[in-house]
Amino acid sequence: MNQSMTFRVLASDPHSKARIGLLSTSHGVVETPAFMPVGTRGTVKGLTPAALSESGVQMLLVNAFHLWLRPGTDLIKRSGGIGRMMGVDLPVLSDSGGYQVLSLSDRRKVSEEGVVFLSPYDGAKVFLTPELAVSISSDLGVDIRMVLDDLPGINESAERVEDAVSRTHRWARRSLNSWSPDESALFGIVQGGTDLGLREKSAEGLIEMQGDHGQKFSGFGIGGLGVGESFDERAHVLGKTLSILPEDRPRYLMGVGYPGDILDAVKKGVDLFDCVLPTRNARNGMYFTGQGPLSIRNARYRDDQGPIDPDCHCSTCRLHSRAYLHHLVKNAELTGAILGTIHNVSFYMDLMKQIRLRIAESRLSDWGAPCFNSKESKGVE
Secondary structure, eight states: OOTTEEEEEEEEOTTSSOEEEEEEETTEEEEESEEEEBOTTSSOTTOOHHHHHHTTOOOEEEEHHHHHHTTOHHHHHHTTSHHHHHTOOSOEEEEOSHHHHHHTGGGEEEOSSOEEEEOTTTOOEEEEOHHHHHHHHHHHTOSEEEOOOOOOOTTOOHHHHHHHHHHHHHHHHHHHHTOOTTSSEEEEEEOOTTOHHHHHHHHHHHHHOOOTTSOOOSEEEEOSOSSSOOHHHHHHHHHHHHHHSOTTSOEEETTOOOHHHHHHHHHHTOOEEEESHHHHHHHTTEEEETTEEEETTSGGGTTOOSOSOTTOOSHHHHHOOHHHHHHHHHTTOHHHHHHHHHHHHHHHHHHHHHHHHHHHTTOSTTOOOSSOOGGGOTTOO
C-alpha cells in the first residue's frame, strides 16, 4: 500500500462481513465505515467549513472533472489544493469523471484513448484521458483518487457492458503506470453491471494488476451500481464482488446512499460511501430521521413546534421547529436549505457512528434499518 495512505481493520462483526477500521491519510484519520458528503465543485451545498466540522464529517468527495473545467486545476494548485481552497482540513477523495461518461452521454464520445466531452459550462470540446485524470487529481491535492472508468447505463446491451469492463481495465493499467505509490492513493473501480461473471472478471483483474514498477491499487471502488438496478440485484452483485476483493484494502461503494442500503452494504463488508441524497433531499425539504423520511412541506407540520427528529442533537434540531422549517421551505428561503442540510448530514454522520459502535460491540446484526432503503423509497424524494 502507498506511503501516503494506510488502512487497518480493527475489528469485525462475528455475525456478518462488517468491519471497523482506520484509514490514515496526510490530512487526517478516518474511522470506517464512513460516509463522504459530496462537494462536487469544491463545496458541499448548504454547508460552511464550520458546519461540516460541527456535523462530524470526517472526509469529503469532490469531482475532478468539474473542478478541472472550473475553476481549473492551475488555480487550485496555486491555492494549496482543494482542501486549502475550501478552508477544510479533512481528507478528500476525488472522483475522476467516469460518472460523467454516463450522465453526459449526449455530450461525449468514448474512444480507446479517452473521452471527448462538450463542456457542460460553455460547450467547449475537452479531452480526458486516464493519465490526465491521475494528473488532475494530483494537482487538486486530494488524498484518494479514482481511475477513469467507462460507466455504462443500466439498459445498455450485454456487449456494451462487456466492452466497458475491458476498456476500464485497459484504462486502469494506464492509470497505474502514470501513478507513483509515494503519491496520494489510487483506487481501481470494479465494473460489470449486474452480470456476476463480468463483476468477478473485473474484480480479479484489478486485484492482480500491477504497474510497470510493481505498483498496485491502494483500494477498490465498486462502480456501476445505484444507476437503476433493483435493491435485490444490487445486494446480490455487491455480495459477490466483496467476496472477491482483498480484506486488507478499503472497499468503496460509489454513489449509493439510502440509510438502509448503507447498513446492508456495511454488513457485506463496505468501508466507504458517498451520495448526494442527504444534501439534495434537504434542499427539497425531505429529511432523514430515525423514524423514517419526513417531508417538511406537508401541511401537518405548519404548526408543529417539535424538532425534525427528537433523537437528533444537531444545531437545527436543538434550535428550530418543524413549523419554522415548513415556513422556510414553502417560501423557498435559502436558510431552510441550509438548516435542513445541517440536519441530514448530521443524521448520516450519527448513523455511521452508531454502525461503528455496534460493530465494535458485536450488536450490528440485531439492528434493523434506521430509515428506508431504495426498495422502499418510491414517491418520497
